[in-house]
Amino acid sequence: MKLISVIVPVYNVEAYVSKCIQSLIDQTYKNIEIILINDGSTDESKNICSNFAEHFSNVNLFNTVNQGQSAARNIGLKHAKGEYIGFVDSDDYIEHGFYESLINAIESTDSSVASGLIVTDQINQNLTVINREEAITRIMGGDLGTVVWNKLFRADILKDVxxxxxxxxxxxxFNRNYLTRVAKLVVVPNVKYHYTSRRDGNTNSRFELSRLNVFDQINKFISDVSMEGQAxxxxxxxxxxxxxxxxxxKSAYRNSADKTIKLKIRRCFMYYFKHFDVLIIRKNPVFTLRCCRFLIAPDTYIRRQINGE
Known part of the structure; x- marks a missing residue:
């Protein structure tokens, strides 16, 4: 029975982390090591994690000063011993058969990654094996999502990633780097990951200037797929x-960001809009119309979006 390492970054989630860890302990697939990275929590999260680590031999706790989710996940990757690696966010929880379904799908199809669906109302309830280009297409722009928590990875494709x-x-x-090593990805229906989208301290809606870095990240990815002819x-x-x-x-508008910042964001948006081809426009007419309205009057468009007009 092959070992799965599940990496769980933990930061100030005392109301959620017990349920998260218990859902991992209760998995029907039993050969799992649970790697908890306490990222400098200031609430009771550390003590809760310590209690689980004391009572369960497969729960390992690493304490560090607060460095953020990326650093915490990287610490987990360095300590992971499994032949497979998964990620779970500490305020979420999973159904009992989550990892059994994913590992069985990988092994039965000889794939590098198994992914559950972000969009769950799918008609096809069978395993579906897809190639690298379709994996990129569906991860970056479709029902598989850019997130890592709905996936299980063979450890070898994450070496030095x-x-x-x-x-x-x-x-x-992260996706750009590991997907270069993926020949096949298997899509697994009906795996249940319960995501906590609204909670105290959720930062999804805050605007940070560092978000502008995403422009370079996306363009590197576009350059890679262009070189491989993946239209x-x-x-x-x-x-x-x-x-x-x-x-x-929208985030900048809500946070009354400086006009200079909003102009930079708009210029980045225009770069992608200028690269819309006929096929993109035909397949996404409503979104294309939204883009045109935004370009004509960005603040008016965003205000109407926020107000539901």
């Missing part, structure tokens, strides 16, 4: 870039 420190959207660079993946990344900077402008 780490999350960049001090960047927002660090998973873009569909390139289109998905162009749309992904446009969406990122639309959302970024």
């Amino acid at each position: 780490y999350f960049p420190i001090g960047q927002v959207h660090e998973e873009i660079e 569909n993946a390139k289109r998905a990344l162009i749309i992904f870039g446009a969406i990122q900077f639309l959302d970024m402008y």
Whole structure:
């Protein structure tokens, strides 16, 4: 029975972390090491994690000063001993058969990665094996998501692959690096990951200037897929870039960001919009219209979006 290492960054989640860890302990697949990285928590999270580590031999706790989720995940990667690696966020929890479904899918199809669906109302309830280009297309612009918590990875494809420190959207660079090593990815329906989207301290809506770094990350990815002639993946990344900077402008608007910052965001958005081709426009007419409205009057468009007009 092959070992799965599950990496869980922990920071000030005392209301959630017990349920998260217990869901990992209760997995039907039993050969799991649970790696908890306490990222300098100031609440009771550290003590809760310590209690689990004392009572369960497969729970390992590492304490560090606060450095952020990327650094915590990287510490976990360095300590992971498993032939497979998964990630779970400490305020989330998973169904009992989550990892059994993913590892069985990988082994039965000889794939490098198994991914659950972000969009769950899929008609196809069978395992689906896809190649690298379709994996990039669906991860960066579709139902598989850029996140890592709905996936299980063969450890060898993550060798020397780490999350960049001090960047927002660090998973873009992580995806770019590991996907170069993926020949096949298997899509697994009906795996249940329970994501806590609203909680005290959730930072998803805050605007940070470091978000502008995503422009270079996306463009590196576009350059890679262009060199390999992956036209569909390139289109998905162009749309992904446009969406990122639309959302970024909305965040900047809500936080009354300086006009200079909003202008930089708009210029980045325009870069991707200029690369829309006929196929993108035909497949995404509503989104294309939204983009045009944003370019004509960005603040008016965003205000109406926020107000639901």
